Amino acid sequence: MEKLTTTSTVAVMFLAxxxxxxxxxxxxxxxxxxxxxVGTATSFGIYGLIGKGLSLAFRKVRTLRKLMxxxxxxxxxxxxxxxxxxxxxxxxxxxxxxxxxxxxSSDLRINGCMCRADGTILATWQSEAxxxxxSRRLVYAYTTDMRAQHKHQGLAEFxxxxxxxxxxxxxxxxxxxxxTNGHKDSNxxxxxADSRLSDAEALREAxxxxxx
Numbered sequence: 001m002e003k004l005t006t007t008s009t010v011a012v013m014f015l016a017x018x019x020x021x022x023x024x025x026x027x028x029x030x031x032x033x034x035x036x037x038v039g040t041a042t043s044f045g046i047y048g049l050i051g052k053g054l055s056l057a058f059r060k061v062r063t064l065r066k067l068m069x070x071x072x073x074x075x076x077x078x079x080x081x082x083x084x085x086x087x088x089x090x091x092x093x094x095x096x097x098x099x100x101x102x103x104x105s106s107d108l109r110i111n112g113c114m115c116r117a118d119g120t121i122l123a124t125w126q127s128e129a130x131x132x133x134x135s136r137r138l139v140y141a142y143t144t145d146m147r148a149q150h151k152h153q154g155l156a157e158f159x160x161x162x163x164x165x166x167x168x169x170x171x172x173x174x175x176x177x178x179x180t181n182g183h184k185d186s187n188x189x190x191x192x193a194d195s196r197l198s199d200a201e202a203l204r205e206a207x208x209x210x211x212x
Contacts, residue, residue, distance in 0.1 A: 074095045078190065083185070083187065088116070096109040110126065119199070123146050154177055157174050
């Protein structure tokens with residue numbers, strides 16, 4: 001984000017200087033110095049305005065986030081089926097990258113739940129910290145609420161599986177482990193939408209994806 005802001009500011013100032021150059025050549029030295037000072041102050045103001053505008057657009061426009069984040073764009077609804085579950089259960093997660101103020105994955109937010117095939121929610125969780133490493137791995141720490149039991153922390157690690165190098169992944173495979181027992185529950189997840197689907201919509205997608 002900072003690189004784009006700087007590039008945009010330089011482009012604007014270059015055009016301004018090009019336009020003003022003939023006028024400046026006709027001014028006195030004192031007027032030239034004053035004009036340079038005004039130009040410097042103006043450039044800082046333009047930088048700030050462009051930066052705020054781009055940050056606002058980044059937060060509001062998903063298409064812009066998708067373009068700027070490239071292979072690190074994971075935002076959307078993901079569904080999975082834990083490999084160790086005795087009964088048919090599904091995970092539903094929403095990845096939110098709208099809070100990122102620069103081209104980084106440090107502000108990735110994840111909210112998810114595990115439910116039975118009939119829609120009964122067994123647990124919910126939210127990320128406390130998340131990172132995308134080299135566009136190949138997703139790691140995050142989370143707090144989970146087991147509904148009938150209590151809240152506790154856990155860790156997850158997934159390998160991103162893009163369809164081609166440089167593309168954003170729509171599939172990933174990995175594990176999550178609650179710190180209460182350290183057991184790694186394997187899971188393979190698929191992205192079913194760039195937007196946030198309702199739990200009912202996501203559950204229908206999960207049933208279709210993992211139909212036995």
